[in-house]
Each structure stands twice: as structure tokens, then as C-alpha cells.
Amino acid sequence: MRRLALVIACLVGMSAPAFGQKAEIEAANAKWIEFFNKGDFAGIASLYTADATAFPPGSAMVHGNTAIGEMWKSAAEKVGDPKLTTLDVKPLGPSAAREIGTFSLKTKGPDPKDVTGKYVVVWEKDGNSWKLATDIWNDGM
Amino acid sequence: MRRLALVIACLVGMSAPAFGQKAEIEAANAKWIEFFNKGDFAGIASLYTADATAFPPGSAMVHGNTAIGEMWKSAAEKVGDPKLTTLDVKPLGPSAAREIGTFSLKTKGPDPKDVTGKYVVVWEKDGNSWKLATDIWNDGM
Numbered sequence: 001m002r003r004l005a006l007v008i009a010c011l012v013g014m015s016a017p018a019f020g021q022k023a024e025i026e027a028a029n030a031k032w033i034e035f036f037n038k039g040d041f042a043g044i045a046s047l048y049t050a051d052a053t054a055f056p057p058g059s060a061m062v063h064g065n066t067a068i069g070e071m072w073k074s075a076a077e078k079v080g081d082p083k084l085t086t087l088d089v090k091p092l093g094p095s096a097a098r099e100i101g102t103f104s105l106k107t108k109g110p111d112p113k114d115v116t117g118k119y120v121v122v123w124e125k126d127g128n129s130w131k132l133a134t135d136i137w138n139d140g141m
Numbered sequence: 142m143r144r145l146a147l148v149i150a151c152l153v154g155m156s157a158p159a160f161g162q163k164a165e166i167e168a169a170n171a172k173w174i175e176f177f178n179k180g181d182f183a184g185i186a187s188l189y190t191a192d193a194t195a196f197p198p199g200s201a202m203v204h205g206n207t208a209i210g211e212m213w214k215s216a217a218e219k220v221g222d223p224k225l226t227t228l229d230v231k232p233l234g235p236s237a238a239r240e241i242g243t244f245s246l247k248t249k250g251p252d253p254k255d256v257t258g259k260y261v262v263v264w265e266k267d268g269n270s271w272k273l274a275t276d277i278w279n280d281g282m
Contacts, residue, residue: 057279093234138198
């Protein structure tokens with residue numbers, strides 16, 4: 001019985017924080033968009049874990065939230081109006097979750113184009129906040 | 142004290158399966174390569190969870206391990222000699238892990254080219270086996 005109680009206690013402890021994960025992650029994504037549109041790339045950096053990794057198509061991995069903020073600052077010279085749609089959030093233990101979604105944005109310049117794609121983010125709980133820990137995307141949806 | 146014992150028991154229970162995850166995931170990747178090189182796409186499908194999602198650049202998400210096996214069968218008409226290098230495996234709770242790695246492959250045809258890129262896989266423990274649950278990659282490394 002004590003063993004069963006332990007198992008139940010572990011399961012409850014593990015699943016309780018999962019409640020509301022999708023809403024919390026969508027709220028973090030809304031902040032990401034707000035920061036991007038304001039040009040607040042330190043704000044964007046603050047949404048990633050300190051040791052996060054981003055995987056921009058066509059170039060090298062970017063390690064660390066400060067470098068990731070700089071990456072988005074450079075990207076914002078070429079693209080704008082980002083939109084994110086969360087399709088699925090799967091809890092992975094008490095302090096991690098996997099998000100699947102789609103994105104759209106517009107290229108800047110004389111001949112602007114719509115770009116659409118899909119992404120996978122692994123989120124980690126950092127104190128009370130969900131933060132992006134890996135962020136990878138590619139075109140096509 | 143009982144509370145402390147519970148916390149310790151939960152932590153031990155959660156971290157114990159993490160031991161050896163990287164080696165097990167590298168072994169699954171070696172099987173992936175072996176199946177691909179043999180043209181055994183049912184074998185490749187068996188390495189993914191039933192509800193896995195793959196994210197091929199330039200086209201739509203592919204849902205389910207059977208469809209993912211078919212996707213790789215089609216891909217094998219155009220590319221070969223895949224290689225995978227695991228850079229990091231991070232345990233996410235008792236039955237999930239996030240892998241970061243790089244890949245290379247060669248295009249087929251009269252003017253074969255080397256293609257290199259990077260990937261993120263979320264692995265899930267399915268019975269005694271680690272299986273790919275999300276598999277996303279893009280070019281550049």
C-alpha cells in the first residue's frame with residue numbers, strides 16, 4: 001500500500017503542473033509576437049532559457065538566449081508580421097512540454113512574400129515561467 | 142520526513158531511467174540508418190511512435206509512423222548515405238528525452254551533392270524502447 005501511495009503521489013505531482021500548459025504556452029507565444037513587433041529583442045531573449053538552442057534554416061545553430069535575441073533582431077530586418085498557431089502541446093514530465101505549431105510571416109522589401117511553415121518547440125519551466133529551450137522550424141505546411 | 146522521503150523517491154524514480162538514454166538513442170539511430178540503407182521502411186516506421194509527427198522541409202507535416210515510413214521510402218529515391226551525429230540528449234522526465242544532432246546525406250542523380258543539416262527529435266519511451274515522437278530538421282550547420 002505504501003508503494004501504491006508513493007506511485008500515486010508521484011503521478012499526481014507530475015501531472016498537476018500540466019494543467020493549463022497549453023494556455024500558458026500560448027500566452028508566452030503572444031508575448032513573443034508582442035516583443036517582436038515592438039522590436040524588443042531583449043524581451044524575446046527573456047522568453048528563452050539561458051542555455052536554449054535555436055535552429056534557423058540555412059545557417060548554424062544559435063546557442064544561448066542572448067545570441068537568440070540577436071538572431072531575431074537580424075531576422076526582423078528581413079521579415080515581419082509573424083503569426084504563430086499552436087496545434088498541440090504535450091506535457092513531458094512536470095517541467096517540460098513539446099509544442100507543435102505553424103507560423104506565417106511576410107518578407108520585407110520591394111516584392112514582399114508570404115512565408116508559411118511549421119515548428120517544434122521544447123518548453124521548460126524556469127521558476128514560474130515556461131521558456132523556449134529548443135526552437136526549430138522549416139518551411140511548408 | 143515522509144515528505145522528504147517522497148521527494149527523494151520521486152527524484153530517484155524520475156532520474157534513474159535517464160541513465161543510458163544517450164546510448165540507447167544512439168543505438169536507435171544506428172538502427173534507423175541500417176533500415177534506411179537496407180530499404181526497410183517498415184523497419185524505420187517501427188522506430189517511431191504510432192502517433193509520431195515528422196516535419197519535412199518544404200512540405201506538410203506527416204502524421205503516424207506508417208505514413209512516416211512511406212515518406213522516407215519516397216525520400217530514399219532522391220537521397221542516400223544518411224549519417225546522424227547526436228550532439229546532446231536531455232532527459233525530460235522519466236519517459237521522454239530531447240535529442241539535438243546534425244545529419245548529412247547525398248543527393249542521387251547525375252550531379253550528386255552533399256547536404257548537411259541539423260535536427261531536434263523528441264523521443265518517448267514506448268514499453269522498453271525509445272521511439273521518435275517528433276522528428277524535425279532543416280538545412281545548414
